[in-house]
Amino acid sequence: MFFSETSTSGLFFNLVPWIVFAPVVGLLINLIIGSKLGEKGVGAIASLASGSAFVVAILQIISLNAHPEGAVVKVAEWIHIGNLAIDWTFRIDTLSVTMMMVVSGVGTLIHIYAIGYMHEDVRFKHDEGRYRRFFIFLNLFIAAMMILVSGNSYMMLFVGWEGVGLASFLLIGFWYDMDTLGRPSFANSNAAKKAFITNRVGDFGFLLAAMMMFWKFGSTDFDLVFAKVVEVAAHEPWVILWITIFLLVGVAGKSAQIPLYVWLPDAMAGPTPVSALIHAATMVTAGVYLVTRSAPIYTLSHDAQYIVATVGAVTALFAATIAAGQYDIKKVLAYSTISQLGFMVAAVGMGAFVAGMFHLITHAFFKALLFLSAGSVILGMERGHHHLPHGDHHEIFDPGDMRNMGGMRKTMPVTFWLYMIGTLALAGIFPFAGFWSKDEILLDAAKVFPHVYYLLAIAAFFTAFYMGRQIWMVFFGEARHAAAAHAEESPAVMTVPLMVLAALSILGGALNLPYIHTLTNWLEHTVKVVEHEGEVAAWLETSLGGLNPWVALISTIAALLAIFISWLLYGRTPLKAGQIDPLKKMFGPIYYGMENKWFIDEAYWFVFVDRYVDLARYLAQTIDWDFWHEWFHNNIIAAGFRGFTRFLAQLVDLGIVDVIISRWPVAVAQWLSEKLRALQNGFVRSYALSVLVGVVAILGYLLLNMK
């Protein structure tokens, strides 16, 4: 059934559902018999499942080379009502396959890494039973992410969109009974909940966009929507603008942009492989993918492009300033991720889709590398801490705090070099991967939206600075905590996947080199690149096969300068234990803001969370219970009926009816009220009585009028 209904005769196109089925099979195996397989078995099954998806993705590339127009593979109907037709249909084109490659490729490496990482993690946290659960969730994530990138309609994309949100929730809250330092707490589960709810706000926007699409375009299938956009844009341009803005709300949620980015830093509560896979390399880029996929809509509205690009650029700079003020090794990377996502969103927002996708790919390589290396550092610290004399074991020890680290290039040399490569790539130093992709974005920004260029260029400066700061703090100087001094290098199962990622971080730029433009040509089959029209400054006209030497030079100088400054502050005279951050001395209040994330969380808490909690409590207690359930019920309904019955009993009944037809209704009523008194005290008796009287009255009236 799964392979019969295809629309092309492509080589391996029919296999595409297996990018989802393979991880699902993996998770089912581990769910059902995982407890008997042992850690190695569980990890192997999960990695194999993810690896199979990778193989399927490669097969899709082979098929696409033969049939660059791609294919659509329908598996089953989903929701068909009237003219609404949503199917489980996979879409194979160069864009979706690119995403499949990134997700399953990086995903598989991280699965392998996690075999080693989680082995130690569950032991440090004294809960070995949770090992299997981790890989089930990880496979669940891969499956959902594959649905997201391969769906042929906005609604199927949305299934994956929320599915990865679920996986993210489960994995952020993986250690749901503790905080990040392992103390019993609701902290981690709070982080998980925050992520899910914030993402739901984004999903709300997505849903509105999808509904508007259906009623305006008659479908949510990509092809059918795009076929009609030009026509709709001509008659109802507001539709295009609203759809793009609703989608942007979704993008802001999933890709952690202003104003919905607040969940991502907290998401670092998840185990480090999760941070690398979901919260850096893949899931958070879904928004970038969404805008790229929606290119035909976005390119129709200059306003939409302006808004998206600006949101991305502001986010990029804003998050970069916060990153420079963090002490937690993962928090720096988290804000860096938000910042880099800002670069990508800005890129796709202004129509530089290939540049955005290019950066998405290279970022997946080097940010996964950085996170996993950070995980290696954290475990190294844990190992060091574990070997300390017993007296130290009960102190509250934060293995991720850079103020505890220092000098770790000696204790963890492999990790150090890997981290260096990731840093250089992220900082955009020639010839590492980040240089090429970031440069493309900056050049496009300079041409299209100069304000975006300035914001991003400053953000790039900050990027190099905070990464330099991190390197000096973690790996140079002297150990500021005994754990760092005793840290131990990680095993090969963790470092080998990192080496692969390191190689990709060095060479990733080759994907879209000047003159060659492999990625541009590849994506061209799917995303029509619209060249920017209009005047550009003379210095931007220079082109070395698409690379502008001035833009490249400026950003390289900025990056080197930033690293030099970070050396002045943190490298020349390394931090001592207990010493306050030199930036704090220099910038006092500004640094205080950076350190505290500009108090955005607190502001949100005050403006939204507390208000909603108050409102809910007010509605539940005061309005619903005290007023409506108690007061209104007792004083209006019950007392009202009591008064009505008294009126009936005393005036109508005694005064009129009693005279006319003896006393039987009262007898009945009394008998009933005696009965009911046994059942209930107080008003219910008279209430029941009054209902009865009411029934009698109404029936009597009807019968009298019936003839």
Added chain:
Amino acid sequence: MNFLLQPLTLVTFFPLLGVLALVFINGEQKNTIRWTALGTALVTFVISLWAFFFSGQFNPANGDLQLVAKYDWIMVAGWNIRYYIAADGLSVMLILLTTFLTPIAILSTWKAVEDRVKDFMMFFLMLEVGMLGVFVAQDLFLFYIFWEFTLVPMYFLIGIWGGPNRLYAAVKFFLYTMAGSILMLLAILWLGVNQGTFSVPDLVAKGGIPVDIQFWLFWAFTAAFAIKVPMWPLHSWLPDAHVEAPTAGSVILAGVLLKMGTYGFLRFNLPLFPEAAVAAAPTIATLAVIGILYGAAVSYSQKDVKKLVAYSSVSHLGFVMLGMFALNSQGIQGAILQMINHGLSTGALFLLVGMIYEQTHTREIKVYGGLWKITPVFGTLMLIVALSSMGLPGLNGFVGEFTILLGAFGSVAYGSYWYAMLSAIGVILAAIYILYMFQKMFLGPAGEITHHHEIKDLNLREIITLLPLLVFIFWIGLYPAPFFNLMAPAVEKLLIPFQAVLMAAH
């Protein structure tokens, strides 16, 4: 004999056989009683499956009433009251939901009900007869009898086997529902007397009720149904009834009894009073939207988990009402599916809450915590059901909610995007209260009860009780086509008169 062997008659009254059998069983033989009741309910379920899918007498591609049984009953003095039962795409899934949930609910009482088991089961099976009667009756008088009849067993189920405040809750349940029904009775009598028949298809075919009278009749029916649903602000009986009812009672109450209200709108208000329905649509939608948001916010603030689930029904049924009065295919099909979904998800939630309550005898959310670690199976099943309830795509709740929102968004009857846009906020609020519940009970460190009480994970019987619900939670979520196909022709038929009415109104 032919009369009794008609498929729908057989389905409807078969549980009475079980009641009869129970009469002859000694009240001390509790297990025999349980098995008899369960067996009866299961056979009823099988008969209902047979009637619709294997008897060859029901064709879902046909939107008309089928499996008809029609006999004159009270035909004096111009009263044309008939025994007239039939089913179509609007009711078939509700009938199946009833026969499906009843054995599950009975199975859940195995250990929970030890007191007067015989009486309990007899009431329970009688309740099933009443509910099935409501869904099959095509004669207004017959419908009214079944409608009122369901109150009696439910009243006793709450009043005898309920919680500490059961009498108050039972009486309130009874009287609130009665109060609404009286107005409906008035309207029924008016229709029967003035139109010369109580048969709904005849009344629909005849039509021609003046618009101003339609208006009164519409709201008279609405009084009964809106209390039953319950629509905001008529919900204040619901938390009492749910909190005090025994688990099985809550399952049936949420799963089926509330659907009698929404079904009533669908079966009577829409086809009988199309002009009034179109005119009332924005009003109903406004109440529905308030119910969605209000129910979700109030749920979030509950300290008692059963109350949280109870209030969530106000929100969920707000969605059903919103979809129904959108008066387009997406809205109505979504509404019908969401009735089923709510029965499955909320039924499962009540079952799960009951299972933990049996062990700890408390429903206070804050005394739990860390349950997932201690009871992994229970936690996992709760998670799935919770996600279904908050509308995660891939599970059943989403399909219903999305189609409802979609219908409301493009509804000509509403004529505004606002209803759908505001209701979509309910999707966020649902995540807030559901995740709050899940987090405080299942995540985090061990709470007071979890710490001091030895809590056992689900046993085999409990898993078997939940498993059928889970199958449908996934099935409807991933492949709802068979369910939509079952209702689509009937819904299209229902909508035919509205095209003209909507055209005229706008």
